[in-house]
Amino acid sequence: MPELPEVENIAIGLRQRAVGECAEEVEVRRPGMVKGPNRGRWRRLLAGVAGSEITRVTRRAKRLILTCDTGMTLLFQLGMTGKFLLEPDQGGSADEMRRKHTQLVIHLEGGPDVQFIDTRRFGRLWLLDCLDPDDPDPAMEAAGMSRLGPEALQMRVAVFRRVLQADRPIKSLLLDQGRIAGLGNIYADESLFAAGIHPMRRCRGLTDDEALRLLREIKAVLRRAIRAGGTTFSDFRNAYGDMGRFRRRLKVYGRQGQPCHVCGCPVEKTVLAGRGTHFCPQCQTPAPK
Template structure:
């Protein structure tokens, strides 16, 4: 699933090409992509609306129209392309927005898990969007804030980082990378981390995300940006997807375990498991 860097990469591409353009018409070929308010009402709401801004919140794309907020979640393999009408469509193109510039904004989704909502002024945001925690780059967020909010939690710190209600935009790839950079084992209980460790963790989260955004995200599986290009950050990954390979720091083999039901990559030497002040290997079979 695209994470914050991939969605931000898509957002920047779409903002550059769409802001100020008008949606003249929309063709929805797969009705279940539209969650709210139904296909016909969705089309009526977005027609003749100018795209004023393309934003992002967590993993959601937000198309701010004149009187409507178009909320889009790419899920597993959703993909947007801006194309001329005579250009061949991607397979599994399910929604086509026809623009005043003469171009088309096309949404393709092989897995068909993506969603769109057209929210009018005064209506509540979709539940997942409304429940999002702070953005990692929020200037008001610091390590002390994370400690105050999380120090009473006994669940693994990776579980909280993956929960969008606690911090928005992170997924499996960048959580593994940030925890490695911070020297924190993913199974460490959130309550076992000190304020200084939370401060370092937040710095590393921001650094990993910032570097990934500059590289256009990671195409670990199928991600492409709006131009059809692979992300470049996958060649910089330190632990994710590198089980059995030597650690880039110490040379010990990267191990794979499961945390919060997710495949998790860790260096047992650089990320010792800490629980209640005790350091162990903590690696599961």
């Protein structure tokens, strides 16, 4: 599932090629992906997008947001396998797969088509008349935007310490988008390893030093992953169709049974909050060091 660094990389590609271009047409091939209170009038709303300029591509948590000069906003949740591709259709077998799973196409006047491709079909689209956090419209509420916590990369330590006043395992808190937005399973595990904190530790039991170290490592891991183009296990591609290069830099995620890069102890995997959780039993101790 694409997390913050993957969605950020898709946004970077779309910004380069789609911002400033006019959308000729937005073609929805799977109307079921449109959600929220504007679902019933999506044809009319998207017809209004034709001829308008794409002015901004942004990201909030793991959602991707395209804004037009009319104020109309397309808010995408990529789900398990959703991706945007800019490449032109070459007619090869990969293109045939792509055609089969393309759920939406933004035809640009002066650039390549932007295709939203989603094999598992968990991707969602909300149509918003405006995107104003101070005056959220019902579609924004429906998209869960008002329930998101602060962005992980912008989170201040005082806010993080407040969020940590909870009696639950730190790993489950890091996955809670209402508390800290953008982290998923991969980067939660990697951040906890980098900070030397066991995923089962209770949030409230973390020392001030540990909280500071963890927040620093969360931001550092996310920034490194963004620079490496994200992590690809199977599906993720950026807007140009490239795989992310962060996978080979993962320290614990997906490395169960392999030696820890720091101490040589085999990396372990357990299930926590319903998710596979990877950690080094020696570097990440269950109590403060």
